[in-house]
Amino acid sequence: MTEDTSQPAEQTPQAPDGPSQAADGSSQAADGSSQAADGSSQAASPTTEDTPQVTDHGGGVWAIKVPIPDNPLGHTLVHVLDTDRGPVLIDTGWDNPASWDTLVAGLAALGTAVADIHGVVITHHHPDHHGLSGQVREASGAWIAMHAADTEVVVRTRASEPGVWFDYMSDKLAAAGAPEEHIAPLRAARASGRMRTLPGLRAAVPDREIVPAELLPLAGRRLRAIWTPGHTPGHVCLHLEEQHPANLPGNGRLFSGDHLLPGISPHIGLYEAPEDPRVTDPLGDYLDSLERIGRLGPAEVLPAHQHAFTDAPARVRELLDHHEERLAGLRALLAEPLTPWGLAEQMEWNRPWEQIPYGSRNIAVSEAEAHLRRLVKQGHAEAVPGTDPVTYRAL
Ligand SMILES: [Zn+2]
Ligand SMILES: [Zn+2]
Numbered sequence: 001m002t003e004d005t006s007q008p009a010e011q012t013p014q015a016p017d018g019p020s021q022a023a024d025g026s027s028q029a030a031d032g033s034s035q036a037a038d039g040s041s042q043a044a045s046p047t048t049e050d051t052p053q054v055t056d057h058g059g060g061v062w063a064i065k066v067p068i069p070d071n072p073l074g075h076t077l078v079h080v081l082d083t084d085r086g087p088v089l090i091d092t093g094w095d096n097p098a099s100w101d102t103l104v105a106g107l108a109a110l111g112t113a114v115a116d117i118h119g120v121v122i123t124h125h126h127p128d129h130h131g132l133s134g135q136v137r138e139a140s141g142a143w144i145a146m147h148a149a150d151t152e153v154v155v156r157t158r159a160s161e162p163g164v165w166f167d168y169m170s171d172k173l174a175a176a177g178a179p180e181e182h183i184a185p186l187r188a189a190r191a192s193g194r195m196r197t198l199p200g201l202r203a204a205v206p207d208r209e210i211v212p213a214e215l216l217p218l219a220g221r222r223l224r225a226i227w228t229p230g231h232t233p234g235h236v237c238l239h240l241e242e243q244h245p246a247n248l249p250g251n252g253r254l255f256s257g258d259h260l261l262p263g264i265s266p267h268i269g270l271y272e273a274p275e276d277p278r279v280t281d282p283l284g285d286y287l288d289s290l291e292r293i294g295r296l297g298p299a300e301v302l303p304a305h306q307h308a309f310t311d312a313p314a315r316v317r318e319l320l321d322h323h324e325e326r327l328a329g330l331r332a333l334l335a336e337p338l339t340p341w342g343l344a345e346q347m348e349w350n351r352p353w354e355q356i357p358y359g360s361r362n363i364a365v366s367e368a369e370a371h372l373r374r375l376v377k378q379g380h381a382e383a384v385p386g387t388d389p390v391t392y393r394a395l
Contacts, residue, residue, distance in 0.1 A: 053106045057302060058245030060221075061253070064106030066093030068128050073264075073305050076128045078103060079255055080110060081240075084219035086118035089142075090238060090255050091304055095131035095202075103132060114139040121216060121223070123257025123304060124235040125150040125203065134204030145208035145216065147227060150234030154203045156273055166190040168274040169362070176365050177339025177389040185358070210236050228259045228293065230286025231266045235259055237293060248310060250299025259286075260293055260301055262309040265322055269366030270373070283374040287323060290316050327380070330371050337384050337391035344368035 055063045060082030065075040079090040087107075093099045107113055117140040122130050125146065133144050146154070170186045210216070212227035222241040229235055238255040258266045271280045294316035301315070302308050309315065333346050344364045345353050356364060372392050375381035384391045 053102060054109045055308075057253075057300075057308065059242065061240070061245075061302070062106075062110055063302065063308075064103060066099045066102050066106070066132075067096075068094045069096050069098065071128075073128070075305070077302070077304050077306075078106070079302060080107070080112075081218070081221060081223070083118060083221050086116050087112050088119045088121060088218060089117055089136065090121050091123055091129040091257070092120060092132035092136050094128050095135070100132055100135060103136075116140065117142045119208075119218070120144045121210065121238060122146040122150070122206065123238070123255065123259075124232040125153050126232065126258070127203070129257065129304060130154070130203055133206075134202070137204060143208050144204055144206040145210045146206040147210045147212070147225070147234030147236050149229065150232055151206050151209065153233065153273070154205060156276075158203065158205070160274070163190060164274055173341075173362065173365070175389055176369065177341035177391075178365065179341075182358075182361070212236070226292065226296070228257075228289035230268055230282055230289045231258050233271045233280070233282075233285075235289075239296065239298065244299040248299040250310070250312075251297045253300045253302055254293065254296065254298035254312065256293070256301050256303045256312075258304055259289060260312060260315060260319075261303045262301075262306050262315065264306065265319060267363060267367060268370050269363060270369050279373075281370075281373050281377055283323070283370045284377060287320065290319055294320075327371060327375060327378075330368075331375060331380050331394045334375070334381050334392055334394035337387070337393040339389045339391050340365055340369045340372055341389075343372065343392070 053065050055065075057063060057079075062080040063077045064080065066078045067075050076091060076093045078093050081088045081090060087110075093103055104114055107117075114136055117136055119142050120133050120136055122133060122144065124130070130146070136142055137144055166186050166189060170183050170190070173183050173186070210225045212225055214225060216223045216225060216238075224239045224241055226237045226239055227234075228237045235257055237257060237259050239251075240253040240255070242252055244250065244253060254260075266286075268283050268286050271282055272278070294313045296312070298312050300308055300310050301312050330343065330347065333343060338346070344361070344367070347364070347368060349356060349364060353361075372381060375394075376383070376392070379395060381392050381394050384393055
């Protein structure tokens with residue numbers, strides 16, 4: 001399932017998208033494209049000036065840096081989109097008092113208030129994006145829109161019993177070849193009944209569905225949803241089909257959520273959940289979604305972390321190359337049969353395996369499994385018959 005619910009016991013939300021940061025060593029890619037973000041600041045309202053928390057992107061679009069507590073990602077960029085019916089938020093930020101205060105202060109700096117928010121459009125269900133949505137809705141009466149596949153995750157997580165999750169995680173880790181000492185804390189927590197609350201249990205259930213390829217009903221704006229599954233099953237990018245305010249060449253602007261970030265490769269794990277029989281290929285989904293965004297050719301990308309950037313097709317190519325290299329590297333490792341856990345131990349992360357914390361190891365294994373799934377689907381690897389836990393070898 002997703003990383004948010006896959007880190008029980010000690011290490012709760014050490015990283016909401018943290019896998020990428022915590023575990024994926026691919027953070028070094030592109031950079032230096034932040035001038036596009038700042039360069040386009042001149043258009044909008046004369047009452048707002050850039051503050052450390054607020055960036056004016058022009059054309060009725062602002063970003064508020066909402067902090068994520070104790071996380072290397074630092075902040076979520078919550079975007080504010082002006083419409084004829086009032087401001088709309090794209091994502092809301094982490095559910096935490098300091099994050100809420102920052103959001104409120106950012107809106108005040110724009111001359112508006114939470115009570116004025118007309119709608120909330122969520123790129124994906126992760127708590128650094130959807131965490132404050134319920135509080136915004138309570139304070140404003142705004143609707144909350146999300147893709148059906150992520151709404152399903154929200155509903156399922158709210159309904160899930162921690163005990164079921166702990167059993168599921170224990171079984172899943174055992175099947176992936178995790179050593180007993182890694183699984184033992186889960187079993188012990190389960191047996192003692194002292195299970196840490198899972199993030200996402202209180203997440204707001206959206207009231208509207210984001211339908212792929214359709215325009216959102218926003219008065220005076222053209223914002224189209226593009227379904228980009230991979231990081232989550234219902235991740236969407238939102239394409240603002242309007243001329244760039246600084247006339248940068250390209251096709252409008254893209255709110256890319258976590259799908260396309262300038263310097264981080266987002267975590268791609270398995271989507272699976274207890275009692276969900278579907279076998280998915282999230283990495284395959286992600287790579288397809290990347291190509292879709294590359295073809296779109298937006299003039300500027302406004303991601304949910306880091307900073308705005310231009311030349312989306314170049315960033316897409318980098319990420320496609322990165323994953324192709326990584327898959328090739330894993331295939332070489334699989335010359336010797338390995339369990340998913342064994343593969344994760346040998347994969348390259350941003351620090352040695354011994355230093356990766358407990359919860360992030362679970363995320364790393366999920367990422368290893370997503371890559372194995374892809375290699376099997378491509379006919380580059382296979383499960384070794386009769387092995388338990390299952391090992392995989394290259395073909
Ligand atoms: Zn995120
Ligand atoms: Zn995310």
